[in-house]
Amino acid sequence: MKKSTFLSLTSVGLSFLLVLLPVAGLSAQSETSSETTTSTNGGRLPTIDELYLDSETSVAMLRAQLRTNNLSHQTLALSAVEEQLIHGAIDPGDEQLFDALAFVMNQGVSNLSYQGTNLPRNYHPNVRNHAAKILGLLGTPEARTQLARTVDIDPDPSVRAQALYSLARIGQDPDGSVTRSIGKMMLREHVGRPDPGVMYAALVAIENIHRNADNQIHGAATEMLLQVAVGDPYTRLLRAKAMQVLAKM
Numbered sequence: 001m002k003k004s005t006f007l008s009l010t011s012v013g014l015s016f017l018l019v020l021l022p023v024a025g026l027s028a029q030s031e032t033s034s035e036t037t038t039s040t041n042g043g044r045l046p047t048i049d050e051l052y053l054d055s056e057t058s059v060a061m062l063r064a065q066l067r068t069n070n071l072s073h074q075t076l077a078l079s080a081v082e083e084q085l086i087h088g089a090i091d092p093g094d095e096q097l098f099d100a101l102a103f104v105m106n107q108g109v110s111n112l113s114y115q116g117t118n119l120p121r122n123y124h125p126n127v128r129n130h131a132a133k134i135l136g137l138l139g140t141p142e143a144r145t146q147l148a149r150t151v152d153i154d155p156d157p158s159v160r161a162q163a164l165y166s167l168a169r170i171g172q173d174p175d176g177s178v179t180r181s182i183g184k185m186m187l188r189e190h191v192g193r194p195d196p197g198v199m200y201a202a203l204v205a206i207e208n209i210h211r212n213a214d215n216q217i218h219g220a221a222t223e224m225l226l227q228v229a230v231g232d233p234y235t236r237l238l239r240a241k242a243m244q245v246l247a248k249m
Helices: 003-040 048-053 059-066 071-086 095-114 125-138 141-153 157-170 177-191 196-210 219-230 236-247
Strands: none
Touching: 059 071, 059 095, 071 095, 071 125, 095 125, 095 141, 125 141, 125 157, 141 157, 141 177, 157 177, 157 196, 177 196, 177 219, 196 219, 196 236, 219 236
16 A cells, blocks of 8 residues: 555544544533433432422422412422521512412402302312411511401411411511401301311410510400400310410500
């Protein structure tokens, strides 16, 4: 073989190798990236639950999911919001977040007007219960107003009780409007069939609100404290709690 021919073939071979090397490098990089992703997630892709609970999940996405009619999406979004609030990853004063939580609280109640229709009678009180708990974590004046409204209008006793505990957590009532709502709710319970859990939560809320000297305790709440302390059909536990709260006032 001539020397020129040999050099030409050698040049072609080197060029071919130079083309292959980057391709091989990209392939190795792809495999490494894939292995990293797999090992990070324990050999699998992240679930929807994990994506929602990820602290980097967009607040905008969570707000959007709260406004859906999908129970699963709302449930997961509420869990993510609570987790991020606890760890300081969400601003409690986010107005759009509050609006989304208020949507959840009011959605189930507004749907009650359709009881006479053929729509499904599943209003998801557990979702409203969780949203009421989160409103207590927000602690804003808007959250307080929404919780007082829930105490007024929500038909589910567990939701009303959670709203009352959240109001107790917030512990603010500068104009007496919160304890007015609590007193009105207690009166409705009193003349009907009182739910012991709701009544106890109401007593706790009044007690915590009274601890702040800047708050106002509405007369309607004080009147119901007296009713529970001395009257039937209340249990010994409820009567004792009412007397304990009255003794501090």
